[in-house]
Amino acid sequence: MKLPRTPVREQAPQVRSTNFEEVCYGYNQQEAVLEAARCLQCKKPGCVTQCPVSIQIPQFIEEVKKGDFATAAQIIAQDSSLPAVCGRVCPQETQCEGKCILGVKGESVAIGKLERFVADWAAANVNAAPSLPPANGKRVAIVGSGPAGLACASDLAKMGYEVKIFEALHKPGGVLEYGIPEFRLPKQKVVEHEIDNVKKLGVSIETNVVIGRTLTIDQLLDSEKFDAVFIGSGAGLPKFMNIAGENLNGVVSANEFLTRANLMKAYLAEYDTPIYVGKKVAVVGGGNVAMDAARTALRLGAEVSIVYRRSENELPARREEVHHAKEEGITFYMLTNPVEVLGTDKGWVRALRCLRMELGEPDASGRRSPIAIAGSEFEIDTDVVIMALGTSPNPLIKDTTKGLESNRYGCLVADNQGLTTRPGVFAGGDVVSGAATVILAMGAGRTSAKAIDQYLSPEKSAN
């Protein structure tokens, strides 16, 4: 008889919508072992091929089933430096779990929840210092401490390189620290703990250094004597709609809103960080960023709606986030496109003028394109509009580095190993792909670590 997927415990929607504590409690040992027993241990596991960092999923699940969580953690650690993060935020439904054979006729194994369980268990129970190879005398500089930079740094440190990360903000972690909210990804318990593990590998992190201002890439290579550079500076530049009224007071980018809430801790009473939600907030967009901004605004006391121009089928956010947002009472205006932000005579937002849409033929993204329905105009009353329409890379690094090229989207040009148009300079993550996912950024960081090793130690491949 097939066992059903083991349910995971969560805070009740009406309770969690008023606090910033983690929504999902994760599995306990008994639940994890029960869920692990559902894995069929496929000979050709599709889950592994769909994982951008190729975690040996059946192997770690088998150890969970036996109750050997320490070995399970070691297996995951071979391929991932951020398992507690990925277990919480990866879009498993389209990656590992999407290829689980059990999912064809029923429910896939809860691979993400098992990964999270193992990582949390290891954080609480394992404190062994990692064994490292002797230093090889070569130095690599990493720009940015998000998932791409951290993954690249970890792999290089494990190969014996001296690695230093330069981070523009005052805290490392990239989007994990300033973007994804506490109720989805606890900062101290998860993000800071996993960054500490990277530091235990010997990686040093210098914060408050903006590469392109404080130091340039050319200086890192010339006067600072680094042998190679990896750029993992992300895509932090927000996009706007360019519609009338966007300059009114009360229109903000999701990036700014979430940075104030997360990194600057605006949600804690003891912090005096300015943030405004008014009574009603409309969030424009349908990705993870839109869900995070909406659920943060809800917890700060506003009535919140999401405005998205396609239908629910096309929502790019993780399914779990959409489900949680609905449970918490967020209103979804689907097939709705804002055309103007309307203001009061004092210059503050008062409403969003929108058109209803229908779906036409697929566009370049493969999704059916939205077409406006004539005469369908209506207004959504709101005090604040949060734009969550995607981001692109900041041009600062490209503009201050000789020989670096970017494409028409502002992303750095790099080959499939991450080598840019400047010898010795590699790049990966959102700065190359445009806004994507944590695990893809980590995968790119790992690929570049291998390429940097081949570039700096060619004798290894010759032997």
Ligand SMILES: Cc1cc2nc3c(=O)[nH]c(=O)nc-3n(C[C@H](O)[C@H](O)[C@H](O)COP(=O)(O)OP(=O)(O)OC[C@H]3O[C@@H](n4cnc5c(N)ncnc54)[C@H](O)[C@@H]3O)c2cc1C
């Ligand atoms: C709100 C939000 C929610 C998300 N939710 C999910 C999710 O649920 N699941 C998922 O998989 N993905 C999610 N993503 C996407 C994911 O977080 C990103 O794809 C990922 O973080 C990209 O990693 P990165 O290392 O390339 O860049 P980032 O995480 O952006 O890190 C780049 C780092 O570089 C630093 N930097 C930039 N310029 C410089 C400079 N000149 N000098 C020095 N440092 C610099 C930045 O300060 C930052 O710390 C979300 C993104 C956001 C914004």
